[in-house]
Amino acid sequence: MAFGTAQALRMSTQGEYFAMVKIERILFPTNLSTESDEALRYAIALAGAYDATLLMLHCIDATQNAQNAYLNADASRSLEHAFMRHSSLPQARKLTWKPLIIQDVLDVGDTISYQARMHRADLIVMRSRRRPRAAVLLGSTAEMVSKTAPCPVLITHPNETEWVGLSGEIDLHRILIAHDFSPDSELALRYGCSLAQEYQAELHLLNVIESRGQSGLELAWSTSDTHSFLAGKLQRAFPKEASLWCNIVNSVRAGKPYEQVLDYAKEQQIELICMGASGRDWSLDKLLGSNVDRVLRQAPCPVLVARPTKYASSVPENMTEFSATF
Secondary structure, eight states: OOTTOOOOEEEBTTSOEEEOOOOOEEEEEOOSSHHHHHHHHHHHHHHHHHTOEEEEEEEEETTSOTTOHHHHHHHHHHHHHHHHTTTTSGGGTTOOEEEEEEEEESOHHHHHHHHHHHTTOSEEEEEOOOOHHHHHHHOOHHHHHHHHOSSOEEEEOSSSOOSBOTTOOBOOOEEEEEOOSSHHHHHHHHHHHHHHHHHTOEEEEEEEEEOTTOOHHHHHHHHHHHHHHHHHHHHHHSBGGGGGTSOEEEEEEEEOHHHHHHHHHHHTTOSEEEEESSSTTOOTTOTTOOHHHHHHHHOSSOEEEEOOOOOOSSOOSOSOOOOBOO
16 A cells, blocks of 8 residues: 555544545755755655655746746756656656746745645655754755745755665655654654554654753752653553554653754664654744754754645646656
């Protein structure tokens, strides 16, 4: 049974239905660079697994001659060539894809989020150039999109643990869900469980007790006092039958959330981190960014930032479109 087409609903321990995620449209923003091409493998693999339409988005900067028909045609050809480089992948051969070329763009991050909303994307897959020093002060496009997107965002980076190889096959073994019991972290849990079930991956659930302003003795007392409660709460967060199809590991740690998430991911050789976008430390006005920002900049693997989907009422008709099925 193809991932994403399952209609069965899972029962949670609270007696509520645990619905598997469904993805019909994946948006892939690209600047047509070699780095972006690396993330295209993920977009194609997931689109194939979900039987989803792939929307390849390219933004033409406002400083360029956006009215130049040759520029637009060249971008269309470049998108087609980028896809064709992966056309030998099994997932790409029966994949329907469409190019979206947006002209006169002033802000790439805003444009990506807007196009995702207008085209009712269920997932954005994109590449970050990983520039930690610049991102601390200015923010990266990937960070901006993860704050404003109308759907979850999967962000890949250079020099990270890969789970989609050159063959295009998804080979996912260990998933970490950073869980602070916020609604978005519950959504991250849902995505993590769906992926773990499909690929029989080991599922790790981590909660961090923040140590802000506490002495070592105070932290030790508070940690021992709440550890059992939080561990039990984490265990109850899983669907009851999840242990039948994957190994589950619960962990409660104390410290700075982003540091503990990164340390745990490295220690356990995690291949995908799932976390909510609006946890307790998601604050746009912090100079150094949120826990999510810091994890994005330093994660040893791709990061899925879970956000609830918010669709536009209609799809625009004036887009540049080319549909192909191989």
